[in-house]
Amino acid sequence: MEFQGLPEGCIALILSRTTPVDACRLSLVSKLFNSAADSDAVWERFLPSDYRSIISECSLPNYPSKKALYLALADHPVIIDEGKKSFQLEKKSGKKCYMLAARALFIVWGDTEQYWNWTTDPDSRSKQFQNSGHIWAPANPKKFTVFPEVAELRDVCWLEIRGVFNTLTLSPDTQYAAYFVFKMIDARGFRNRRVEVSVDFNGDGTKNVCLDGSSNSARVAGLQRPSLRSDGWLEIEMGEFFNVGLEDEVQMSVKEVKGGNWKSGLFVEGIEVRPKWHWHNAA
Amino acid sequence: MKMMKPYVWLQTSDDSIQQVEQEIAMFCPLICQEIIQKGMGSSKNCAICLPQQVSPAMLSLILDYCRFHQVPGRSNKERKSYDEKFVRIDTERLCELTSAADSLQLKPLVDLTSRALARIIEGKTPEEIRDIFHLPDDLTENVEVEEEHVDDRSVDDLLSFINGNDGGKLNILTILIFVFT
Incomplete structure (x- = not known):
């Protein structure tokens, strides 16, 4: 046999x-x-056991098989929670990834036009957006923005962005990391500056990073720099946490309030939470 | 009305008939149905004919499994450690056991052996799997890419990427590995 x-x-x-x-x-x-x-x-x-309820508000095409659905969800994020979040599968493991849209974040001065502006992705203004529920293939898959709106920093001294995520919606027994997703266009006030990022989950995890990759001063030597994402945005890891799967909240923040200088030209898409070590997690 | 009979007669794939404790055998849904719905197994003459996947050796293993789990009051830790040891058998027997347990609809055991087999095949190449399980390569003759409906966009992109190979399995493999890289 x-x-x-x-x-x-x-x-x-x-x-x-x-x-x-x-x-x-x-x-x-x-x-x-x-x-x-x-x-x-x-x-x-x-597929995650609760995938049906997660994508229930999305009007997805009728995929011929669960495999087709899986691959679609792994290839492109879908917008959920009335445009406040996007959901995607990590392709190799099927674990859940989310991005909190800038609109779902708490941004100090965020509703004051003089300081922050709400706009479409500055690099793809001509593109048509679909603001809910569709998996879409962007014309140029290398560059796309998930959300219809991003936050544009016009000018502040006090830069503070905070997000909260309920970890119960994440895949259990998984190491996750949070990433700040942004762009810099004619940015001012970030070069050679330390920015404080934190991920608080059962204890404080704060570190300094440098959001401007062209910085060269000794003041920011050795600090983590942003990396380019496949969608054309930049990201910087804010910290990691291990999600056991019990109800809890992870608090995340990006802050530069010590320099006192004016800052501008930062575009914020959101904060992404995704598994960090796929292969260790896969079992 | 008579008391439940403590024993039930089972006939395995080699036509041998054996007597086993009914309580234990009833753990297998298929045997349970035969007894309750068809009144079978009460004597040697009306022994329950087990599916051909169930050899005497497999039946004996399956009954060991049922006998252990039938005892009430065992801790989860005990059960888990028993299960772990239970599937430490060679791959061929694991397959045989999976098939036998499946034919008896013994779902917990099928789950257990499937997980054990999954650990064996994980990370291996198709060639290695064919070697381990002595399987013929019956896909070679089908050298059409249409066989595999992976994400079409990716396939198209990748076909141009690996353009130079003429269709076929090698390409599919390359695509799959590439899609997941």
Whole structure:
């Protein structure tokens, strides 16, 4: 008796206990594996158990299979919570990623036009936005903004942005990190400046970073710099936390209030929370 | 009305018949149905004919499993540690056991053995899996990319990326690995 003696349902059960990457790779073993590896039974298990309620307000196309839905959700974020958040799957593990839109963040002076302005993505003003519920393929997939609105810093001395996220909605037993997602266009006041970022979850985690990658002063030597995302925005890691899966809140902030100088030209898309070590998490 | 009989007669794939404690055997939904709905198994002459996946060796393993879990009052830790040891058998027997348990609709055991087999196949290449399980490569003749409906956009992008290979499995593999890289 060999493996081929196993019914397809059993092979599907076995594959569903592996990872999406394994299931795809092992679909090439044999015809039976191929058929089992594409089955809804397998991909339903790779999707988060509560995916239905998460995407319930999105009007998604009718995907022919759970695998197609999985890949769609992994490739592009969907907007949920009335445009306040986006949701996406981490492709290799199927774990949940969210981004809190700038509109869902608390921004000091955020509703004072003189200091902060609400605008569309400065780099793609001509693009058509869909403001809720669709997975869409942007014309240039390399550059896109998820949310219809981003915050543009006109001028402040006191820069303070805070976000709160309920960790119960995240995948359990997973190491997560929070990332501040932004752009700098004709920015002033960030070069060679320290900015304080923090992720508080069962204890304080504050560190200094430098948001302007061109900084070269000794004052910011060794500090973390932003990196370019595949969507054309910049991101900087604010800190990490391990989500056990119990109800709790993680508090995140970006702050520069010590320099007292005027700052401008910062565009904020939001704060993204996504798994940090995919492969350690995958089990 | 007669008391529940303590024993039930089961016939395995090699046509041998054995007598087992009914309480234990009833753990398997398939056997339970035969007894309750069809009144089978009460004597050697009307033994319950088990599916052909269930060899005497597998039946004995399955009954061991049922016997352990049937005892009330065991802690979760005890059960977990028993399960862990229970699936420490060679891959071939694990497959046989999965198939047998599945045919008896014994879901907890199917889950257990599937998880164990998943640990074995994780991270391996299709070739390695074919070697381990002695499987024929029956996909080779199908050298059409349409076989695999991965995300179409990615496939298109990647086809141009690896353009030079002419369709076929190698390409699909490359695509899959690329899509997830």
